[in-house]
Amino acid sequence: MIARHNFSFISSIVAIWLMTWLFSASPSNASVLLEDQTWTELRDLIKSGTTTIIVPIGGTEQNGPAMALGKHNARVKFLAERIAERLGNTLVAPPIAYVPEGSIDPPTAHMKFPGTITISDKTFEELLESASRSFKLHGFTTIVLIGDHGSYQGDERVVADRLNREWSKTPVRVFAATEYYEITERAYVEKLLSSGVKRSEIGTHAGLADTSLMLAIDPSMVRMDRLRAIPKLGAADGVYGGDPTRSSAELGKLGIDLIVQGTTEAIRNFIASRRTSQ
Template identity: 80%
Template sequence: MICRRKFTFVGIYLAVLSMFVFLSTYPSAASVLLEDQTWTELRDLIKSGTTTIIVPIGGVEQSGPAMALGKHNVRVKYLAGKIAERLGNALVAPVISYVPEGSIDPPTGHMKFPGTISISDKIFEQLLESAARSFKLHGFTTIVLIGDHGGYQADERLVADRLNREWGNTPARVFAALEYYEITNGAYVEKLLSSGAKSNEIGTHAGLADTSLMLAIDPSMVRMDRILAAPKLGAADGVYGGDPTRSSAEFGQMGVDLIVNGTTDAIREFIANRRRPQ
């Protein structure tokens, strides 16, 4: 009996170990992240039709005392991954986390709060352009910019328009998918209101909508104990136009679904329009 139990235990252990080794041998198989691929794996993916690259743009900024500084980076990476999975022929570039957040001297906007990092619009646009040129060089034909923060949406459009004019006689195009951000201010707000949230709770920054999205994606980034403690958070704390007290992962998941589905549809439409005869 003892020998049989030992044999069974050893068999199970070896089976689990073998499965772990097998899965770890192919880390890129289930990953849509560019940085998880080797260069040869990437080359083969592009040759086989994976020619769309999503460039997620985040930022490091204050989001009140109850939400971590890296909110935008975590959120845009997660959502970009979901969008790429839905597209089926796309990869996700590393997150661009250094973005315009206001002037430094004197500090404006979020720069008045410790931890916020800002660069100029010019440097930001050059960064986007250099990344896009790199992707074009290696064979990507659709380069999608998605930004999680409102302050640089116009920069995304400027870069896309500029490169598309330059690349007019090539297969490569840049798509500034502004729908990604617009959904958070439109369809997501409407969905929250129809689901019981109040307009004075939703907010424009670190309110119910913003906080709920983070709870659905990574609750470790949210300090619910601080949200529920008195006094209520307000503008002096970096929470603008809303109240995060009733934030929930359920509210947030509504936004996740809308953003992923809406952005995926917009990217597909952009690609389809390029293929139609002019």
């Protein structure tokens, strides 16, 4: 009886030791998020070939009464992670939540709704530029800008072109991956139409397309009770050109697949073109 008890005790000790060893042996920096790394882990990742970083750009703005203000930030972070995982040797910077959203005095665009935060185009471009210079300093050679909002796509290109001219004699390049946003405006819309969605439902902001993407990524940010309420949401509510009533996670997943696949391909092509031109 005593021997059996001792054997059971020893077996338990061995099991605990094995679990501890397995836990300690697992990579502590398996996440693709930059902010999850220690500086020494990051240093080692860069040395071992992780030299691409994605800068996800969101925005804090009204998204109608049925969707939270942080939609763009949550969405671009989620999609950037999926893209980085597909690319390999890629990390994701913290999302940029402060972007141009219109003027304050008088308030224009989304600034007419409480909660929207705006900065000037100049400040925004300086922010992107400073972040890119930081990444260059630390050893990243491909800096990818992806933006979830339409208002600053041109600013992304301006910053990329400016830095690429300056860094033309270095191995570092900035890629404004505007394909990311273009897919949501074109390929995703076509996919929804082919799935039986009416064009009048899709909308340009907080409509079915926008809301479905959010339901597929983080449904907690969508207020389903308000989405289904009567009267239907419209421009006065901050919903432009569409009707989100029939939004669903299933429709959103169609967009996720297109965005991740298309953006990943665009980034790979950019990296490949640099290799052939060197």
